[in-house]
Amino acid sequence: MNMLGLSLAYLRRRPLTTALNLLLLALGVALIAFLLLLERGLENRLSRDVAGIDMVVGAKGSPLQLVLSAVLQVDVPTGNVPLAALEDLRRNPLVRQAVPVAMGDSFGSYRILGTEPAYIDHYGGRLAAGRMFEGPMEAVLGAEVASASGLGLDSPLVGSHGLTVGGEAHADTPCRVVGILTRTGTVLDRLVLTPVASVWAVHDHHHHHEDKAEETADDHDHGAEKGHDHDAAVDHDREVTAILVRYATPLAAARLPREINSQTSMQAASPAAEMLRLRALMGLGLDAMRLLGLVLVLAAGLSTFVALANALQERQYDLAVMRALGAGRGRIMGQILTEAMLVALGGAVLGIALAHGGVAALSGFSARGRDLGLSAGQFVAGEGLLLLLSLLVALLAAALPAIRAYRTDVSRLLAKG
Amino acid sequence: MPAANLIDLDNVIHRAGGHPILRVEHLSLPPGRHGLLLGPSGSGKTTLLHMLAGLMVPDQGSLSLLGHDLRAIGDAGRDRLRADHVGIVFQQLHLIAAVSVADNLRLARRLAGSAPDEKGLMDLLARVGLAERARALPSDLSQGERQRVAVARALVNRPALLLADEPTSALDDTNCDAVIDLLLEQAELSGATLLVATHDRRLMSQLPVLLELAKPMEQAA
Incomplete structure (x- = not known):
């Protein structure tokens, strides 16, 4: 029977x-910990998705919206830009690469993106x-789309109008x-990729069909075909949603x-x-959640303090007898601290296990979770700090009873008996 | 050179709230001389017992245990001396309720810094008739069994001095004899000297009175 065994015995008695x-502490x-893991996943995901893209050119509007829609594929586009702008950029010596993206349709919850290899x-x-x-109306599926839809090679893929679920089927x-x-852990995984010409063709057909039906209004939220004159479909009238640019030289950024x-x-x-702006916006929400977690950790500390103070009252004779058996004052103090540390260690380990279990569940059951590339087996440095924080809170909670x-x-x- | 006496006490005075609660002129206890500290309630028996165990020091006078001046060796020194040489059986027994009978004994060895000795521990439990109850919790034992555990715990570190505080209060004659027999027998077997603080004059038939304390007012007189 050592001090650890005695501490465990006391904990088992309550x-x-x-x-x-x-x-309380575990929650x-x-x-x-869950927020830390999620944040890291999100950071990695954002970093992977924007990596190597120096500039996005699109219609005027919110620059954040433009980046979210054209790079991360999570917002509606700000509008379209002329295809001629792509040619102009490609001729610019400051540009190493310019890649068009054209969108307007979706397949289930996944976007169909017109682009180039x-x-x-x-x-x-x-x-x-x-x-x-290689040609219009051919599609390549991202890994997540293929896995979720079950579509295989040569399968027909019918897109629907607009970027939200429930649009009119083409x-x-x-x-x-x-x-x-293959899975890349990037935005590619959840896209249906096709030549830009496919997007034009689908919407030429769509508009032609609408004109025949004497539709007078076109309030669709899709982008690439919007406003173009399909009866006089020539390349210089064509539009794309945005152009992703890589600079040839740092001078280009200026x-x-x-x-x-x-x-x-x-x-x-x-x-x-x-992305810096986005992180700042998200940071506020994450900070609020972190604060909630911290409040729970402190509440656990307070609860541990109350429990130890009560236990001390109940066990004052035990501690006195231990002194009488030869234990020094330091050892008695250590006994109280050990007990608090055991709770802190158990709570922190349980909490971290719960967070990783949550990550495993998220990446197992949710496409968005998988999309973040989260892995239950990976740890972040912040979790170590969290363990230390828990031990510190327990130490503070146990300090007064120990003294x-x-x-x-x-x-x-x-002598009182 | 080993001390001739386990205890040497001279002109000890202890006060509480400014008033003397204990006054002892002299007490010497050679090894092997079992005996009683006799006195009525409030005469300072428990206080003296705690002093002999090094749990407190007198306000005045000299007190040494195995040749060590208890006032001079400090808190840590008294803890060490107590762990190594003194076993105590409390009036209320004060077994650790959270752990088993055997663990109460193991804990006592651990706290004294003694090496684990499972065989010795089980032999001791067998000697007090509790080998079969080693894994039981104190709450599962009878009062008599708990008393035997307390005696075994006090002896588990093979102390030179075994102190017992009012071990027979509220016991009938039969049980009173049984408890004193147990303490004497186990002290003899362990080579410890037994000192019993009691107000129970029935014990005078089994142990000599080494010191008889009066109430403070009478002590002053």
């Missing part, structure tokens, strides 16, 4: 109090099956799946965005700068 303290730690190369996309799209203009990508913003009807947005035990007049107590 199962309800011990369980309550453990649970606080779990909440904070260079877009897939940019994210390191590799074919798991089939081949790259049943007359299905695409054909020609390739499936000149190109300013030129585009001041001399054209388009806007240039920096993904890196917009009281240290100062107890054993003789007077035992």
